[in-house]
Amino acid sequence: MSDDIRASIGLRPVINVSGTMTSLGASIVVPEAIAAMSSILPQFVEINDLQRKASAVIARLTGAEAGFVTASCSAGISLAVAGAITGNNLLAIEKLPNVTPEKNEVLVQTGHVVSYGAPVDQAIRLAGAKAVLIGQATSTHRFHMENAITERTAAAVYVVSHHVVDYGLLNLKEFVEIAHAKGVPVIVDAASEYDLRVFLEQGADIALYSGHKFLGGPTSGIVAGKKELVRNAFLQNMGIGRGMKVGKESIFGAMAALEAWEMRDHTGIRERETGYLNLWKRMLDDRPGVTALIEPDPTKNPLDRLRVILKPEEAHITAWDLADALARGTPPIIVRDHEVEHQYFYLDPCNLHPGQEKIVASRLAEELDKAHASNEIIATPIEIRGKHRFDAVLRWPD
Numbered sequence: 001m002s003d004d005i006r007a008s009i010g011l012r013p014v015i016n017v018s019g020t021m022t023s024l025g026a027s028i029v030v031p032e033a034i035a036a037m038s039s040i041l042p043q044f045v046e047i048n049d050l051q052r053k054a055s056a057v058i059a060r061l062t063g064a065e066a067g068f069v070t071a072s073c074s075a076g077i078s079l080a081v082a083g084a085i086t087g088n089n090l091l092a093i094e095k096l097p098n099v100t101p102e103k104n105e106v107l108v109q110t111g112h113v114v115s116y117g118a119p120v121d122q123a124i125r126l127a128g129a130k131a132v133l134i135g136q137a138t139s140t141h142r143f144h145m146e147n148a149i150t151e152r153t154a155a156a157v158y159v160v161s162h163h164v165v166d167y168g169l170l171n172l173k174e175f176v177e178i179a180h181a182k183g184v185p186v187i188v189d190a191a192s193e194y195d196l197r198v199f200l201e202q203g204a205d206i207a208l209y210s211g212h213k214f215l216g217g218p219t220s221g222i223v224a225g226k227k228e229l230v231r232n233a234f235l236q237n238m239g240i241g242r243g244m245k246v247g248k249e250s251i252f253g254a255m256a257a258l259e260a261w262e263m264r265d266h267t268g269i270r271e272r273e274t275g276y277l278n279l280w281k282r283m284l285d286d287r288p289g290v291t292a293l294i295e296p297d298p299t300k301n302p303l304d305r306l307r308v309i310l311k312p313e314e315a316h317i318t319a320w321d322l323a324d325a326l327a328r329g330t331p332p333i334i335v336r337d338h339e340v341e342h343q344y345f346y347l348d349p350c351n352l353h354p355g356q357e358k359i360v361a362s363r364l365a366e367e368l369d370k371a372h373a374s375n376e377i378i379a380t381p382i383e384i385r386g387k388h389r390f391d392a393v394l395r396w397p398d
């Protein structure tokens with residue numbers, strides 16, 4: 001790519017086969033959003049009017065009554081929770097994160113308290129709320145939730161993610177039914193989900209999305225839902241939301257990304273991605289100690305990934321050493337390694353520029369050939385890898 005800016009500022013030309021990761025710059029922003037952002041940047045606008053236009057686009061795509069754009073989905077969690085606590089009381093909005101009287105408890109299933117790069121419960125607590133965990137990591141029953149609702153309960157948060165425990169918990173319909181029976185609004189964190197309608201259809205009062213994940217928009221968050229709750233969240237821009245503000249370019253860019261999403265050739269993209277997966281699978285299939293399986297997305301997004309399973313005794317390398325070798329190489333290739341201690345990682349095809357799939361295939365082949373030819377098994381103890389996980393960031397910026 002001749003127009004690659006990265007070399008000129010001394011950045012490594014990373015290839016992302018890990019998915020939409022904040023640490024790598026999230027996603028490839030669609031041309032429509034890039035054009036929208038540059039067209040509005042030189043102009044003044046009345047921001048609340050621009051957000052009113054965003055509300056109409058969000059409403060049309062999600063089926064919500066209203067919506068707005070904020071800094072991120074994480075900001076959306078804090079703002080939606082804050083709105084549920086303060087209502088439209090402008091003084092209460094200024095007082096956050098202090099809350100009096102204390103109607104600030106927010107229910108969340110223990111199995112949903114994950115990290116998306118920061119803890120879910122912190123986004124809740126930032127709004128002055130108290131996160132009340134219900135159930136255990138792998139079990140929430142109706143009685144847990146019913147008994148946790150008190151006169152102090154302000155909202156309930158439901159997280160949709162491949163990170164959450166995927167069995168033994170309340171599903172969204174049950175969660176909504178129990179919350180609504182006691183007048184508690186339900187906020188759904190659907191940051192990384194394709195389906196912009198289903199959570200509101202299932203009764204969520206607010207659904208939150210990242211603008212910069214599958215939508216391919218600028219870094220932003222989309223808040224969609226019941227008009228009054230959305231307005232109360234929007235009003236937080238005069239309070240805790242100030243530090244989470246978006247500019248005109250992100251609002252307009254997110255609008256353009258949403259409209260482009262409506263027109264996107266989803267089938268064509270899926271076919272292209274399937275082609276990448278098949279290419280990688282063919283290349284891996286008859287290698288010793290390597291198993292490659294095409295697997296559907298765990299939260300049912302229309303996306304498959306390739307699971308690459310290593311038998312270190314035969315492949316002569318562990319899954320994490322292979323992942324690290326790819327990341328160190330030229331060009332650096334970042335795989336999806338959340339579960340790598342189980343000797344597998346995933347290749348995610350959704351953030352590749354055409355042609356990069358071939359580089360991924362040849363780098364994989366190169367590292368596997370090298371390991372196989374080596375007399376010893378490349379096996380860094382996983383604890384050592386874990387121990388050094390934060391070394392680089394703790395040394396930042398040097």
Ligand SMILES: *Cc1c(COP(=O)(O)O)cnc(C)c1O
Pocket residue numbers: 022071072073074075116159160161189190191192209210211220221
């Ligand atoms: C990515 C993600 C977030 C955070 O989204 P941002 O828009 O990056 O703040 C929150 N929740 C889940 C489930 C996510 O996957």
